[in-house]
Amino acid sequence: MSEGRFREVPHYDYTILVPAVALLVIGLVVVYSASAHLALYRIGDSYFYLKRQAVFALIGIGFMVAAKNIKVSFYEKMVYPLLILSLMFLIMVLIPGLGHKAGHASRWISLGFFSFQPSELAKFALVLYLAQSMAEKKSEMAYFSRGLIPHLAVAGIFLMLVVVQPDLGTAVILGTWVMMLLFVGGVRIRYLVLLFIASAPVLLWLVLRASYRMKRIFAFLNPWDDPRGIGFQIIHSFLAFGSGGVTGAGLGDGKQKLFYLPEPHTDFILSVAAEELGFLRLICIMGLFILVVYRGISVSLKARDLYSCYLALGISSMMGIQVLINMAVVMGLLPTKGLTLPLMSYGGSSLVMTLFGIGVLLSISSQAKKG
């Protein structure tokens, strides 16, 4: 489309950049709408979250532009230092005093101005490692010992550290994502099936031992049994979608963000968007996500080497999984899980790392064309 016109200019892949920036801008608007009331009550400044998110967006765009201009081969040397660094962060989170608790979970490291979420960095470290390692092993990936064990070991350590935060949801998502990458990388399907079967009881045990996880499952299965209790969040998300209807309540006129939705500016940002913008505009938002993810996948297909291919696929599939799971959660198709919607939800670490990932995609895309 726009490739022809902008061929000579800095080789930005506008089919990724434009929808990504569009989502970022829509996200800023909806974050403000969703958080103004809440911010006024909690902090006394209705612009609080908007201002911070705008700063993060600018930082993220900086990261994105930087990543665009860094050749992806540069990261190959960074794989192990990054792995070790993110492991250290994941361990630091668990140390009382260093980790910043929110609710029951320690997911952040407080840096004064903002809290850094190590699992966001871990995702990038993991995808770098997997891409580099799988590309290196190529056809040896089919072997159990070479193809599965090392990757499983590294990923397993990361997953464990995330599980003990505790953040089972993120661990499950990461696990699914790793399996997906291993599948693309050439690991035999029967190993993956075995892996899945083996992890099921562990997962079940983890759910059963924590009552709040059970509650979430029940809330997901029968939200209407206790609409004022455990079903409250998801029901109000339904109500947000329903209130939106075809054309929406109008920007700023949503009601479910008024403390009905638990986290209107983060996890349930899409519910607010749906209520205020309506079905037709929600389709557009979904279309933008589809565009970003599929352009990312097509970048991986066009990548100049296997490492770039896996990296591009890892980044776009990570985003795709997050988008799908967040949507599934807010529309009641999966149990409630604290997962943000990439590019739109409020959250510094997530936004910066997502934009950085897009920068990496842009870089791969531009190199592919050069090559």
Add this chain to the structure above:
Amino acid sequence: MKVWDKGWVRFRIHVVSALFAVGMAVMLFRAFQLMVIEGGRLGAMAREDYTGRVKLPPMRGAIYDRNGRELALSVQVWSIYAHPDKISDRKQAAKKLASIINEKPAEIMTILDPKTKFAWIRRRVPSSVAEAVRSAGIEGVVVVPEPGRYYPAKELAAHVIGFVGRENQPLEGIEKRYDEMLRGDQGTLLQIRDAHSRTISVLGPDRLEQGTHDVVLTIDNDLQYKAHQALKEAVTKRNAAGGHCIVANPDTGEILAMAVMPEFNPNSFDAYSSEARRNRAVTDSFEPGSVFKAFLLAAALEEGAVSPETAFDCENGSYSIGGSTIRDVHKHGILTAAEVVAKSSNIGAIKMGMRLGYEKLARYLKRFGFGRKTSSDFLGEREGFIRDPSRAKLIDQATVFFGQGITVTSLQLAMAFSALANGGKLMKPIIVKKILNEHGETIKENHPSVVRRVITSRTSDLVTMILEGVVSKEGTAPLAAIEGYRVAGKTGTAQKVDPLTKRYSDRKFVAVFGGYIITEKARLVVVVVIDEPRGVSYGGVVAGPVFREVGRWSANNLGMDPTPAAPEAAKDIPSAKEEAVDPKRALVLEVADEIRSGTVPDFTGLSMREALKTAYSLGLKTVLKGSGFAAAQEPEPGTDLRDAEVVTLTFNPPLEAVVNRSAVKR
């Protein structure tokens, strides 16, 4: 090496791609299902949830006295309530609230029962407290404006005005009777609420703007105050159980004051018993006693059964009838009809009543408004009781003649006395003068309305003349006399039926004085009832002074000119008051000088009342024939008074209107 050369990688990427495609398709369908297919239902549920409907008790209209002074008005107050089920930290909330409203946290904790969805923390707080609570921003705690009701006159006319409850629901009096007008439409305020029931925005009132109306009473706040004070003083002084005092304009039927004891303050109505809040002037009927002789006299005169001069043997104070013995307080021999009333002889009254006949009296009493409700504006008004002639035994009839065995309300008495005062017309009592809409325009006005003519104005004048004797030194109520004004009235001291023995108590009485003040231009009726005074119980002594105080003050306040227009009347009135009533006494004591030197004057051309006045002042007894103006007299003018004891006057009937006018104005 290009990635896509490796077919298997490419294939597997496409598999992942397809998985995403399926996933996104599911999401799109789910969004379509939630937003389009079920959108209407879910949207309606959402609205139900976030739309708060606040019932707006509208600002009730005000109640004014006849001069526009506020008797009841609506003010904005603030109330604090909570949704205890939505408060996560009840201890903290209770602590914060406690410090603001100055209450024990434990008390508030009990109010904040987490099982309840709604609980009032405190009603009607000042705006400073409301503001403090609001700025504290306590979860689940809401401050709402509420219209409150305030009665600036406090106890004054409280029994007439009534009051509203905590929810502004009308409970008594005019507040209740005219609630439909005062309250306007119940409005609903639609609000957007957040999940903690805090109001985010107001969608606006969902109300039909009908507006409220103000009610203007006929009550005159000043007169009401005086009636209240005088009555309160008397009730306190006599250690009485209660009392009522009504001031009315007999020409219009307007109630200018209606005071009731015991009093209550409608601003804190729940601190008083319902006994204290009852408007006894209409809800309590009592046996009126001798006051009733005024109406017996009026009926007997109207029917022509007696004349003022008709003599009755009062049997020296003891008379047996129907197997019972009736006694008079003072022993009397022969009394004229006028004297029977002035001296309040029960035996005389019985004989007068027997001459009239019970059936006729009962008919007249009903025509005077007794035995039925006077108006629909008073809640809980009693009808009173008149024994049906077919069921009245001789002794029953006899007691009715002097006002026992029959029950009336103070309001009925006031209206019946008004009929005596205004020339014979029974007026409908008016308590609501007019109703104003929200722009202050009168939308309804109650004009004076004559229920019926009961007696002719001639009879009315005659009765007035005779009743003026009651307040003379020789009458039963000299304490009710008011200097500078003509006063007619009648005392009553009725025995009450003891609720235990079902017999007349010899200790429980109702002391009554009903009467009216007459000037050239205006008249004023005052009825005073003191219930169960201790010690002295005579109507003239107990109720009479209240009548005088209220009457004098009211007459002055209303600018009633004490100077009579007719020059000769000016001279006559003071003496007439004293002498007219008791011709015998006058003859013996005061007229003695004139008798020695005087002659019979020329009566022709005088109205009946003027003639009577003149005759009485000279100690002459009169025999009146016809109606209108005196045309002939016997003996002739110039006859020595010592030779004339009785003067017979013949009146020519002119146009009745002329008579009325002259009789009334003079």
